[in-house]
Amino acid sequence: MNLHEYQARTLFRAAGIPMPDGDVATTPSEAETIARRLGGTTVIKAQVHAGGRGKAGGVKLAGTPGEAGEAAEKILGMTIKGLVVQRVLVVPAAEIASEAYVGLIMDRATQRPVLMVSAAGGIDIEEVAARTPEKIARLGVDPRYGLLPHQALGLAFFLYRDVAQARAAARIMEQLYQVFTANGCSLAEINPLVTTPEGRVLALDAKLSVDDNELDRRPDLALLRDESAEEPSEVQARRANLTFIKLEGNVGCVVNGAGLAMATMDLVKYYGGEPANFLDIGGSSNPDKVVNALRIITSDRNVKAILFNIFGGITRTDDVANGIKTALAQFPVQVPIVVRLTGTNEAAAVSILQGIGMTALSDMDEAVQKVVAMVQEAA
Numbered sequence: 001m002n003l004h005e006y007q008a009r010t011l012f013r014a015a016g017i018p019m020p021d022g023d024v025a026t027t028p029s030e031a032e033t034i035a036r037r038l039g040g041t042t043v044i045k046a047q048v049h050a051g052g053r054g055k056a057g058g059v060k061l062a063g064t065p066g067e068a069g070e071a072a073e074k075i076l077g078m079t080i081k082g083l084v085v086q087r088v089l090v091v092p093a094a095e096i097a098s099e100a101y102v103g104l105i106m107d108r109a110t111q112r113p114v115l116m117v118s119a120a121g122g123i124d125i126e127e128v129a130a131r132t133p134e135k136i137a138r139l140g141v142d143p144r145y146g147l148l149p150h151q152a153l154g155l156a157f158f159l160y161r162d163v164a165q166a167r168a169a170a171r172i173m174e175q176l177y178q179v180f181t182a183n184g185c186s187l188a189e190i191n192p193l194v195t196t197p198e199g200r201v202l203a204l205d206a207k208l209s210v211d212d213n214e215l216d217r218r219p220d221l222a223l224l225r226d227e228s229a230e231e232p233s234e235v236q237a238r239r240a241n242l243t244f245i246k247l248e249g250n251v252g253c254v255v256n257g258a259g260l261a262m263a264t265m266d267l268v269k270y271y272g273g274e275p276a277n278f279l280d281i282g283g284s285s286n287p288d289k290v291v292n293a294l295r296i297i298t299s300d301r302n303v304k305a306i307l308f309n310i311f312g313g314i315t316r317t318d319d320v321a322n323g324i325k326t327a328l329a330q331f332p333v334q335v336p337i338v339v340r341l342t343g344t345n346e347a348a349a350v351s352i353l354q355g356i357g358m359t360a361l362s363d364m365d366e367a368v369q370k371v372v373a374m375v376q377e378a379a
Contacts (some may be wrong), residue, residue, distance in 0.1 A: 001210045002049040006089045007224050008206035011183060015175045017190075018168075019203045022091030026070040028076065032207025034090040035068030041093040044071040049229045050081040051124065055366070058085060061093060083229055099161045099192035101125050102173060104180045106187070107140065113180060115139045115147065115173065117155045121192035135352060136362040147177040160195070169193065170199040183216025183221060212273050233277075233296050240292035242281060252297040252306040252335075254290070256281050264309045267364065273372035276303045281319055283314035289324020291330065304378045305336045307371040309364060312343025319345075321352035321360075328356060336374050340367030 003011075006024040013019055021038060024047065025031040033040045046058030053059050058080050064070035072088050079085075088172050099121035107114045118136045120128045128135055137158040141147050148315035161167045180188040187209040194204050216224040227235045237244030239372065243258065251273045255261040258280050267273040277297060279287045297303055320341060327333070340351055340361045351362050361367045 001212055001215065001225050002229075003111055003145055003208045003210065004047045004049070004087065004089075004226060004229070005045065005206050006087070008049060008208040009089075011179050011208065012190075012203060015182075016177045017172055017175045017179075017203050018201070019206070020092050022089055024087050024089050025072060026076070026087050028073040031072035032069030032259065033063045035062060036065040038090065038092045041067050042077060043091050043232035044068055045089040045091070045094050046075050046078070046080060046085040047087040047089055047229075048080050048083040048085055049226075050083055053080060055074055056080045065072075066088075082231075086228060091204075092203060093323055094194065096160045096192075096195050096199050096204075097195045099194050100169075101189070101191045102169070102176060102193050103183070103189040104141075104176060104187070104189065106185075110140055112143055113141045113177070115141055115152075115155065115177070117159055119159050119175075121194075123318050124189065125189075133172075141177065143181075146181070148334070149173055149174065152177075156291055159193075160201075162199070165195055165201050170230060172201065172203065179208070183208070184211050184218065185209060186211045199297065201243070207225050233299060237279070238294070241295070242279060242288065242289060242293060244280075244296060245278040246278050246300070247275055248302070250302050250304045251371055252276045252279075252291045252300070252303040253309065254279050254297065256283065256311065256320075257311045260311055264307070264364075264368070266374060267368045268307070271365075271369050271372045273375055275370075276300055281315070281320075287319050287323035287326055291327040293337040294324070294327040294333065295331070298331075298335070303335060303373040305338065305371045306333070307367060308337065308339040308341065309367060310339075310341040312341060312346060312349075315343075316345045317341040318352060321349035322344060324358070325352060325356050334372075338367050338371040338374070340364055364375070 023034045030257045042062045044060045046053050058075055060071040065335040075088050101118040103116050104113050116138050120135045152173040156166040156169040189207040190203040191205050194202050210221055231246050233246050243286050251268050253264055253275050255264050261278055261280045268275045310317055342362045
């Protein structure tokens, strides 16, 4: 679950991370009122779960409260990477002497948080990592002990030569680690972490992603979820208890099991296709899951064919077949469906599909090649 910047700022400030004052607005008049309270030049920032807001015109400077209202009027309602801006953050403009990057990410391979810092802040860290990896310092944090003061200070000296600034940055890193661990985050970033002409070290941005597994025991965090800022199909899938991620391809995939789903997507790519989604119906033998999966996939106009790849263990293949039968009876599916299934109650599943004029393959490669060929013929 991604948090908006204004939400992440609240958690950062509660942990003691120094940040300029600011507030969120949903109307131009609210933005003008906030700018008048803050005084001086302000920055109006679109609140969407997307990067590149500045390049898209979603970040504007305002010299007066009136200009802040005008900037908010231009930003509110605009679309950035398919997401409509419904809120703006109004913060005072800061004089910047230098910019740096500080971020924490959960490394699944080492099963520990990794703290990354770079003096090349204010731009996409992925670009820095790709072009100039030597500008990034990394530290795997042992979760048994947490981020130790000397470790944070060592990374801070990678950013600053000034001792006072390095100590301030080290303290911010420790506070960021506290936010990361206390809220079950998979990502926590400050970009940029800046120094001012007076020598202060401030966080001018806040980005947090909370692991969805944390939300069951943290209902207070779950309340921060803004479904209007998420891909509608992913919201629908979550409500249907499906694991779904929308992609940019044209081969819809319905699979049981995350590992098989990844293998299926790899095989689609191998045979020249582009997967349109990751969709795992899980181990449940509930036909309604199949119905919901088809509703979600067929709502994507880019999908030109659908592949069911089911390996029946806990999942009964006849339940999947019944789900397909029920879905086709409830709503029309305008694209071809290829079914590969094997395992529990396979004979019954094949019989159900034959009863509605469909066939089932047992070979995974054959099924993937067939669905990719259908998409290529339709192109």
